[in-house]
Amino acid sequence: MNNLYLDNAATSFPKPKPVADSIYNYILNIGCNVNRGAYSSAYTAENTLFETRELLCNLFNFSIEENVIFTKNITESLNILIKGFIKSGDHIIVSSMEHNAVMRPITSLSKLGVSFSRVPCDNESNLRLDEIENLIKPNTKAIVMTHASNVCGTILPLEIVGDICKKHNLFFIIDSAQTAGFIDVDFEKFNADAIAFTGHKSLMGPQGIGGFLISDRLNCITTPLIEGGTGSLSESESQPDYMPDKFESGTMNLPGIFGLNAALKYINNVGLSSIREKELELTKKFIEEIKNIKEINLIGKQNIEGRTAVVSLDFTSFDNGEISHLLNRDFNIMTRCGLHCAPSAHKTLGTFPRGTVRFSFSHFNTLEEVKYAVNSINDLVKRQ
Numbered sequence: 001m002n003n004l005y006l007d008n009a010a011t012s013f014p015k016p017k018p019v020a021d022s023i024y025n026y027i028l029n030i031g032c033n034v035n036r037g038a039y040s041s042a043y044t045a046e047n048t049l050f051e052t053r054e055l056l057c058n059l060f061n062f063s064i065e066e067n068v069i070f071t072k073n074i075t076e077s078l079n080i081l082i083k084g085f086i087k088s089g090d091h092i093i094v095s096s097m098e099h100n101a102v103m104r105p106i107t108s109l110s111k112l113g114v115s116f117s118r119v120p121c122d123n124e125s126n127l128r129l130d131e132i133e134n135l136i137k138p139n140t141k142a143i144v145m146t147h148a149s150n151v152c153g154t155i156l157p158l159e160i161v162g163d164i165c166k167k168h169n170l171f172f173i174i175d176s177a178q179t180a181g182f183i184d185v186d187f188e189k190f191n192a193d194a195i196a197f198t199g200h201k202s203l204m205g206p207q208g209i210g211g212f213l214i215s216d217r218l219n220c221i222t223t224p225l226i227e228g229g230t231g232s233l234s235e236s237e238s239q240p241d242y243m244p245d246k247f248e249s250g251t252m253n254l255p256g257i258f259g260l261n262a263a264l265k266y267i268n269n270v271g272l273s274s275i276r277e278k279e280l281e282l283t284k285k286f287i288e289e290i291k292n293i294k295e296i297n298l299i300g301k302q303n304i305e306g307r308t309a310v311v312s313l314d315f316t317s318f319d320n321g322e323i324s325h326l327l328n329r330d331f332n333i334m335t336r337c338g339l340h341c342a343p344s345a346h347k348t349l350g351t352f353p354r355g356t357v358r359f360s361f362s363h364f365n366t367l368e369e370v371k372y373a374v375n376s377i378n379d380l381v382k383r384q
């Protein structure tokens with residue numbers, strides 16, 4: 001088989017063709033900046049920019065278009081959201097499954113006296129909901145949480161976490177990197193104050209475009225990390241305080257926005273639930289077959305309920321890095337091994353520091369490809 005890409009949790013591939021067409025059209029036929037030129041192509045670019053904010057509002061069930069902010073990825077978004085309002089002496093709650101895009105901005109604030117607590121999860125990554133309220137202190141400001149684990153695919157119960165935030169008047173910031181585009185990430189239902197997103201994973205856009213949606217109540221106490229030209233209020237040397245200009249300084253990634261625009265339309269056309277259904281069908285087949293191979297430990301949830309199409313395997317009597325390398329070298333299968341920028345998640349799952357081999361499917365994969373992956377894994381473990 002030619003190259004089989006099973007690393008969609010890192011970045012999705014392939015992208016829908018209209019994504020490439022839209023970027024090509026921007027580069028070839030439009031090419032200009034927004035908010036800076038009074039000519040027709042600038043208006044075309046501005047329309048697409050505005051439409052992309054609308055598409056994101058629809059996707060995340062959010063109603064304030066000007067509070068949809070573009071950044072270069074979810075890492076930048078989470079940095080802005082966390083560092084923009086957390087103050088010296090504040091306390092934050094996270095889950096034990098967080099990616100370093102959440103953990104590193106938080107731990108870097110420890111020099112300001114900011115502390116954090118982790119809500120424990122069990123070894124299937126089920127969140128210990130009963131522990132959350134015990135962790136809330138008088139100085140707790142926010143809960144920051146991923147919607148699904150990038151290591152083992154478990155979906156976290158954010159609706160319940162959102163209710164707890166509401167009850168205790170905490171800000172709720174959601175990392176949607178592993179769910180947006182195939183599961184509802186609902187601003188209203190989750191009682192969110194911010195949803196951070198990245199364009200290049202399950203949203204199927206290009207790399208280099210991401211963003212966040214922010215409530216008015218969080219926005220009014222959040223300061224931008226980057227300030228500069230916005231094409232607006234040019235007579236002033238101070239940053240505009242209105243949205244979206246407050247957080248969008250410097251020339252934007254317009255090829256990225258055009259690509260993301262097409263990706264969001266593609267998701268609308270195919271439908272979130274069809275994408276999810278297809279991914280689960282593939283994941284179910286993979287898990288069922290893998291469970292028959294005794295040399296492998298399936299990490300996290302043992303079935304299809306409450307999970308995404310991300311599957312981590314521990315090849316117990318082998319080196320996981322070597323397995324990932326051999327899958328690529330001998331079978332043209334691309335996976336990701338190691339700790340996946342989520343050391344705490346691996347500690348929770350019992351796979352630290354060994355790491356796992358992660359297989360992550362997209363709806364573009366086929367059952368034949370799943371069978372090929374399983375056969376290749378079988379060949380590998382029998383070879384040793």
Ligand SMILES: Cc1ncc(COP(=O)(O)O)c(C=O)c1O
Nearest residue numbers: 073074075099101146150177198
């Ligand atoms: C759960 C989660 N959060 C954040 C990120 C960071 O994404 P990006 O590199 O697009 O900023 C990732 C990507 O690996 C992720 O899986």
